[in-house]
Amino acid sequence: MTALSQLTWITSSYSGGSGTECVQCAHVETGTLIRDSKWVGGPVVRVGTEPWCMFIRSLRQGTPSA
Numbered sequence: 001m002t003a004l005s006q007l008t009w010i011t012s013s014y015s016g017g018s019g020t021e022c023v024q025c026a027h028v029e030t031g032t033l034i035r036d037s038k039w040v041g042g043p044v045v046r047v048g049t050e051p052w053c054m055f056i057r058s059l060r061q062g063t064p065s066a
Helices: 049-061
Strands: 023-028 031-036 045-048
Touching (some): 031 049, 045 049
Antiparallel strands (some): 023 031, 031 045
16 A cells, blocks of 8 residues: 555545644545544544445435444
């Protein structure tokens, strides 16, 4: 896998304006990686492609994800 520092991280458009609530995502071949932008060296959560797509679809539809 590509080194985390070489990935393109996208900051959530819903992150708080105060800079205290920032979530970043990076898309990789096996799914999506999620991290806290204030702690870039901290833990990273990997979500598989199918669950990630289901999550995004539920957000767009305004329905809770199962």
